[in-house]
Amino acid sequence: MPAIEKFEITPKQEMACKKIEKAFKEAKKIGLVFLAKSETLCAYRENALEHAIPLHKPSSCWGESIPYYPIYNCILDSGADDEEHFPKGFITE
DSSP states (O other), X not given: OOBGGGGSOOHHHHHHHHHHHHHHHHHHHTTEEEEEETXXXXXXXXXXXXXXXXXXXXXXXXXXXOXXXXXXXXXXXXXXXXXXXXXXXXXXX
16 A cells, blocks of 8 residues: 555645646636636636526526636546545555
8 A cells, every 4th residue: 555645746746736826816816716617617707707696596597608718627626525535544654
């Protein structure tokens, strides 16, 4: 069984994450909001999402689709899960 260190984020990967974090902060300042949709990260204007109907409403309530910019195949959306875990016993101490 592998040790947890084999799966730690490397310094180079951390730097890449920080660049992405900076870009998200800059995008937020100019009014963008990001939503995960399957394997796509979707950028919406914040003022547009303020008027979005809740997803639980029936499709008969739906009007025009809100415009967005898709960034395809950049994420694996885990849905409502807050974090990922290894199976018990996978990592040795």
